[in-house]
Amino acid sequence: xxxxxxxxxxxxxxxxxxxxxxxxxxxxxxxxxxxxxxxxxxxxxxxxxxxxxxxxxxxxxxxxxxxxxxxxxxxxxxxxxxxxxxxxxxxxxxxxxxxxxxxxxxxxxxxxxxxxxxxxxxxxxxxxxxxxxxxxxxxxxxxxxxxxxxxxxxxxxxxxxxxxxxxxxxxxxxxxxxxxxxxxxxxxxxxxxxxxxxxxxxxxxxxxxxxxxxxxxxxxxxxxxxxxxxxxxxxxxxxxxxxxxxxxxxxxxxx
Numbered sequence: 001x002x003x004x005x006x007x008x009x010x011x012x013x014x015x016x017x018x019x020x021x022x023x024x025x026x027x028x029x030x031x032x033x034x035x036x037x038x039x040x041x042x043x044x045x046x047x048x049x050x051x052x053x054x055x056x057x058x059x060x061x062x063x064x065x066x067x068x069x070x071x072x073x074x075x076x077x078x079x080x081x082x083x084x085x086x087x088x089x090x091x092x093x094x095x096x097x098x099x100x101x102x103x104x105x106x107x108x109x110x111x112x113x114x115x116x117x118x119x120x121x122x123x124x125x126x127x128x129x130x131x132x133x134x135x136x137x138x139x140x141x142x143x144x145x146x147x148x149x150x151x152x153x154x155x156x157x158x159x160x161x162x163x164x165x166x167x168x169x170x171x172x173x174x175x176x177x178x179x180x181x182x183x184x185x186x187x188x189x190x191x192x193x194x195x196x197x198x199x200x201x202x203x204x205x206x207x208x209x210x211x212x213x214x215x216x217x218x219x220x221x222x223x224x225x226x227x228x229x230x231x232x233x234x235x236x237x238x239x240x241x242x243x244x245x246x247x248x249x250x251x252x253x254x255x
Contacts, residue, residue, distance in 0.1 A: 018238040020068070024245045026198035028072035029065060030220070032212055033058070035204030035228030042228075048092045053230035055100055064234045066111060066145040068241070072194055073147050074118070076212050080154030094125050097151070101131040105138055112144030118190035119153030120161070146194070153190070155214030162188035191216055199223060199244045203232045219251050 033054055040050030058075065065073045078093060101115070108115055115135035121128070132149075165188050169175045175184070186192065196216040200209070205226040209217060223240040225232070 018235070018242050020238060020241055021245050022069070025069050026241060026244055027070070028074070028195050028197045028199075029070050029241075030074040030076070030197040030200045030213055030217070031061070032076045032200070032202040032210060033229045034202060034206055034210075035232075036230060038204060039228040039230045047089055050228075050230060051089075051093060051096055055096060057230050057232050058100070059104070060233050061237055062108070062113070062145070062147060063111075064237050066113060070145060072197075073145060074150060074191075074194075074197065074213070075148065076150045076153065076210075078119075078151045078153070079211060080120075080152055080157050081211065083152075094128055097128055097149075098131050101135045105135045108135075108147070109139050109142065112142045113139060114142045114144070114146045115139045115149070116146055117149045117151050119151045120157065121151055123152050148191075148194070150212070153212070155209070155211045158190055159215060186215070189215060196220065199240065201225070201237075201240050203227050203229050203236070219249070221247055221249065 036050035036054040037047045038050070039053060040047050043049075062073065077097070082093070083090060105115065115132075115138075117132050117136070121132060124132075128151075132151075162185060166175070166180065166185070170177065191213075196218070197213060197220045199222075200213065200217055200220045201223045202209075203225045205224075207224055209222075213220070221244050223243055225236060225240070227236055
Protein backbone atom coordinates (compact mmCIF):
# COMPACT_ATOMS: atom_id res chain seq x y z
CA UNK A 1 0.00 0.00 0.00
CA UNK A 2 2.86 2.40 0.82
CA UNK A 3 4.44 1.72 -2.56
CA UNK A 4 1.13 2.41 -4.30
CA UNK A 5 0.70 5.71 -2.46
CA UNK A 6 4.25 6.73 -3.29
CA UNK A 7 3.63 5.94 -6.96
CA UNK A 8 0.42 7.98 -7.02
CA UNK A 9 2.07 10.95 -5.32
CA UNK A 10 5.08 10.81 -7.62
CA UNK A 11 2.84 10.80 -10.68
CA UNK A 12 0.53 13.45 -9.16
CA UNK A 13 -2.58 11.32 -9.67
CA UNK A 14 -4.82 11.30 -6.62
CA UNK A 15 -8.43 10.21 -6.19
CA UNK A 16 -9.67 13.64 -5.05
CA UNK A 17 -8.42 15.39 -8.20
CA UNK A 18 -10.85 17.13 -10.59
CA UNK A 19 -9.70 15.70 -13.94
CA UNK A 20 -6.70 18.00 -14.20
CA UNK A 21 -4.29 17.82 -17.11
CA UNK A 22 -1.04 17.36 -15.21
CA UNK A 23 0.96 18.57 -18.22
CA UNK A 24 -0.71 21.99 -17.99
CA UNK A 25 -0.33 22.86 -14.31
CA UNK A 26 0.43 26.59 -13.89
CA UNK A 27 4.08 27.16 -13.07
CA UNK A 28 3.31 30.22 -10.93
CA UNK A 29 0.07 30.76 -9.00
CA UNK A 30 -0.56 33.97 -7.05
CA UNK A 31 -3.39 34.35 -4.54
CA UNK A 32 -4.96 37.41 -2.94
CA UNK A 33 -5.96 35.92 0.42
CA UNK A 34 -9.13 37.94 1.01
CA UNK A 35 -12.22 37.34 3.13
CA UNK A 36 -10.86 36.56 6.60
CA UNK A 37 -12.80 39.45 8.14
CA UNK A 38 -16.02 38.52 6.35
CA UNK A 39 -15.61 34.91 7.44
CA UNK A 40 -15.32 35.99 11.07
CA UNK A 41 -18.21 38.47 10.84
CA UNK A 42 -20.54 35.79 9.47
CA UNK A 43 -19.80 33.79 12.62
CA UNK A 44 -19.99 36.75 15.03
CA UNK A 45 -16.31 36.33 15.83
CA UNK A 46 -13.50 38.91 16.14
CA UNK A 47 -11.53 39.53 12.94
CA UNK A 48 -8.47 37.91 14.54
CA UNK A 49 -10.29 34.56 14.45
CA UNK A 50 -10.73 34.97 10.71
CA UNK A 51 -7.02 35.54 10.23
CA UNK A 52 -6.22 32.44 12.28
CA UNK A 53 -8.61 30.41 10.15
CA UNK A 54 -6.89 31.86 7.09
CA UNK A 55 -3.57 30.37 8.24
CA UNK A 56 -5.15 26.91 8.15
CA UNK A 57 -6.15 27.55 4.54
CA UNK A 58 -2.53 28.48 3.76
CA UNK A 59 -1.34 25.10 5.05
CA UNK A 60 -3.77 23.23 2.81
CA UNK A 61 -3.06 25.26 -0.31
CA UNK A 62 0.71 25.08 0.09
CA UNK A 63 0.52 21.29 0.40
CA UNK A 64 -1.79 21.00 -2.60
CA UNK A 65 0.38 23.22 -4.81
CA UNK A 66 3.38 21.14 -3.84
CA UNK A 67 1.52 17.93 -4.63
CA UNK A 68 0.38 19.19 -8.02
CA UNK A 69 3.84 20.32 -9.04
CA UNK A 70 3.32 24.08 -8.95
CA UNK A 71 6.77 25.69 -8.83
CA UNK A 72 5.92 29.14 -7.43
CA UNK A 73 3.12 30.13 -5.04
CA UNK A 74 2.86 33.82 -4.16
CA UNK A 75 0.50 34.74 -1.32
CA UNK A 76 -0.60 38.35 -0.77
CA UNK A 77 -0.25 38.35 3.00
CA UNK A 78 0.10 42.04 3.96
CA UNK A 79 -0.16 45.04 1.65
CA UNK A 80 1.36 48.50 1.95
CA UNK A 81 -2.18 49.75 2.61
CA UNK A 82 -2.84 47.28 5.43
CA UNK A 83 -0.88 49.49 7.84
CA UNK A 84 -4.01 51.70 7.87
CA UNK A 85 -5.97 49.01 9.69
CA UNK A 86 -6.49 49.21 13.48
CA UNK A 87 -3.22 48.78 15.39
CA UNK A 88 -4.62 45.78 17.26
CA UNK A 89 -5.39 43.97 14.02
CA UNK A 90 -1.97 44.79 12.52
CA UNK A 91 -0.25 43.48 15.66
CA UNK A 92 -2.33 40.32 15.45
CA UNK A 93 -1.30 39.77 11.83
CA UNK A 94 2.37 40.22 12.68
CA UNK A 95 2.10 37.72 15.53
CA UNK A 96 0.37 35.23 13.25
CA UNK A 97 3.20 35.57 10.73
CA UNK A 98 5.78 34.74 13.41
CA UNK A 99 3.70 31.82 14.72
CA UNK A 100 3.20 30.42 11.22
CA UNK A 101 6.91 30.53 10.41
CA UNK A 102 7.94 28.99 13.73
CA UNK A 103 5.40 26.17 13.49
CA UNK A 104 5.66 25.38 9.79
CA UNK A 105 9.28 25.92 8.79
CA UNK A 106 10.42 22.42 9.79
CA UNK A 107 7.66 20.68 7.83
CA UNK A 108 8.16 23.02 4.87
CA UNK A 109 11.86 22.23 4.92
CA UNK A 110 11.25 18.46 5.07
CA UNK A 111 8.97 18.83 2.04
CA UNK A 112 11.67 20.66 0.09
CA UNK A 113 9.79 24.01 0.08
CA UNK A 114 11.70 27.30 -0.15
CA UNK A 115 10.31 30.11 2.04
CA UNK A 116 10.81 33.47 0.34
CA UNK A 117 9.35 36.97 0.71
CA UNK A 118 8.69 39.90 -1.61
CA UNK A 119 7.97 43.47 -0.60
CA UNK A 120 9.69 46.07 1.54
CA UNK A 121 10.15 43.92 4.64
CA UNK A 122 12.46 46.50 6.27
CA UNK A 123 9.36 48.12 7.77
CA UNK A 124 8.16 44.90 9.44
CA UNK A 125 8.81 44.38 13.17
CA UNK A 126 12.27 43.00 13.92
CA UNK A 127 10.96 39.66 15.13
CA UNK A 128 9.12 39.18 11.81
CA UNK A 129 12.25 39.94 9.82
CA UNK A 130 14.28 37.55 11.96
CA UNK A 131 11.82 34.69 11.48
CA UNK A 132 11.63 35.35 7.74
CA UNK A 133 15.41 35.32 7.51
CA UNK A 134 15.63 32.13 9.59
CA UNK A 135 13.05 30.41 7.39
CA UNK A 136 14.82 31.49 4.20
CA UNK A 137 18.27 30.44 5.39
CA UNK A 138 16.93 27.05 6.47
CA UNK A 139 15.13 26.37 3.19
CA UNK A 140 17.10 28.33 0.57
CA UNK A 141 18.80 25.24 -0.90
CA UNK A 142 15.58 23.25 -1.31
CA UNK A 143 14.45 22.31 -4.81
CA UNK A 144 10.68 22.11 -4.47
CA UNK A 145 7.86 24.67 -4.32
CA UNK A 146 8.95 28.27 -3.81
CA UNK A 147 6.57 29.93 -1.35
CA UNK A 148 6.59 33.71 -1.73
CA UNK A 149 5.01 35.68 1.09
CA UNK A 150 4.12 39.16 -0.16
CA UNK A 151 4.63 41.33 2.94
CA UNK A 152 4.39 45.11 3.05
CA UNK A 153 3.93 44.66 -0.68
CA UNK A 154 2.35 47.08 -3.12
CA UNK A 155 2.51 46.89 -6.89
CA UNK A 156 2.86 50.65 -7.33
CA UNK A 157 5.56 50.89 -4.65
CA UNK A 158 7.43 48.04 -6.34
CA UNK A 159 7.41 49.89 -9.67
CA UNK A 160 8.52 53.16 -8.03
CA UNK A 161 11.36 51.34 -6.24
CA UNK A 162 12.44 49.82 -9.55
CA UNK A 163 12.47 53.25 -11.22
CA UNK A 164 14.62 54.63 -8.39
CA UNK A 165 17.15 51.81 -8.77
CA UNK A 166 17.26 52.20 -12.55
CA UNK A 167 17.76 55.96 -12.15
CA UNK A 168 20.62 55.35 -9.74
CA UNK A 169 22.27 52.89 -12.12
CA UNK A 170 21.88 55.39 -14.97
CA UNK A 171 23.53 58.14 -12.93
CA UNK A 172 26.36 55.79 -11.97
CA UNK A 173 26.64 54.68 -15.60
CA UNK A 174 26.02 51.02 -14.78
CA UNK A 175 23.44 50.95 -17.55
CA UNK A 176 22.60 53.17 -20.51
CA UNK A 177 19.25 54.60 -21.51
CA UNK A 178 19.19 52.45 -24.62
CA UNK A 179 19.38 49.29 -22.48
CA UNK A 180 16.10 50.03 -20.73
CA UNK A 181 13.32 47.76 -21.97
CA UNK A 182 10.69 45.50 -20.42
CA UNK A 183 13.15 42.68 -19.84
CA UNK A 184 15.62 44.92 -18.02
CA UNK A 185 12.88 46.61 -16.01
CA UNK A 186 11.63 43.23 -14.78
CA UNK A 187 15.06 42.52 -13.33
CA UNK A 188 14.63 45.43 -10.92
CA UNK A 189 11.37 44.09 -9.47
CA UNK A 190 11.03 42.04 -6.27
CA UNK A 191 10.19 39.05 -8.47
CA UNK A 192 13.27 39.37 -10.68
CA UNK A 193 14.20 35.69 -10.39
CA UNK A 194 10.69 34.38 -11.04
CA UNK A 195 8.36 33.95 -14.01
CA UNK A 196 5.23 36.08 -14.13
CA UNK A 197 2.17 34.44 -12.53
CA UNK A 198 0.17 32.28 -14.91
CA UNK A 199 -2.88 32.41 -12.67
CA UNK A 200 -4.01 35.00 -10.11
CA UNK A 201 -6.76 33.86 -7.76
CA UNK A 202 -8.93 36.07 -5.57
CA UNK A 203 -11.58 34.64 -3.24
CA UNK A 204 -14.19 36.62 -1.22
CA UNK A 205 -16.22 38.03 -4.10
CA UNK A 206 -14.13 41.14 -4.80
CA UNK A 207 -13.24 41.70 -8.46
CA UNK A 208 -10.00 43.69 -8.40
CA UNK A 209 -6.24 43.20 -8.02
CA UNK A 210 -5.83 45.59 -5.08
CA UNK A 211 -2.33 46.73 -6.05
CA UNK A 212 -1.03 43.17 -6.43
CA UNK A 213 1.59 42.23 -9.04
CA UNK A 214 0.52 45.03 -11.38
CA UNK A 215 3.46 44.66 -13.76
CA UNK A 216 3.78 40.89 -13.53
CA UNK A 217 0.05 40.25 -13.94
CA UNK A 218 -0.24 41.95 -17.34
CA UNK A 219 -1.13 38.64 -19.02
CA UNK A 220 -2.04 36.49 -16.03
CA UNK A 221 -5.31 34.60 -16.11
CA UNK A 222 -7.64 35.88 -13.37
CA UNK A 223 -9.98 33.65 -11.37
CA UNK A 224 -12.47 34.97 -8.83
CA UNK A 225 -14.58 33.16 -6.24
CA UNK A 226 -17.26 34.17 -3.73
CA UNK A 227 -15.75 31.81 -1.15
CA UNK A 228 -13.90 33.53 1.70
CA UNK A 229 -10.24 32.62 2.09
CA UNK A 230 -10.62 30.44 5.25
CA UNK A 231 -13.03 28.22 3.28
CA UNK A 232 -10.77 28.07 0.21
CA UNK A 233 -9.47 24.51 0.13
CA UNK A 234 -7.98 21.99 -2.29
CA UNK A 235 -11.16 21.57 -4.34
CA UNK A 236 -11.40 25.32 -5.00
CA UNK A 237 -7.76 25.42 -6.08
CA UNK A 238 -8.30 22.50 -8.42
CA UNK A 239 -11.39 24.20 -9.88
CA UNK A 240 -9.35 27.35 -10.55
CA UNK A 241 -6.64 25.33 -12.27
CA UNK A 242 -9.17 23.38 -14.31
CA UNK A 243 -10.72 26.64 -15.52
CA UNK A 244 -7.25 27.96 -16.31
CA UNK A 245 -6.52 24.89 -18.42
CA UNK A 246 -9.59 25.58 -20.56
CA UNK A 247 -8.50 29.11 -21.47
CA UNK A 248 -6.75 30.11 -24.67
CA UNK A 249 -3.68 32.17 -23.72
CA UNK A 250 -2.63 34.20 -26.75
CA UNK A 251 -0.61 37.04 -25.12
CA UNK A 252 -1.97 39.49 -27.68
CA UNK A 253 -1.24 37.22 -30.63
CA UNK A 254 -3.59 35.50 -33.06
CA UNK A 255 -3.54 31.72 -33.35
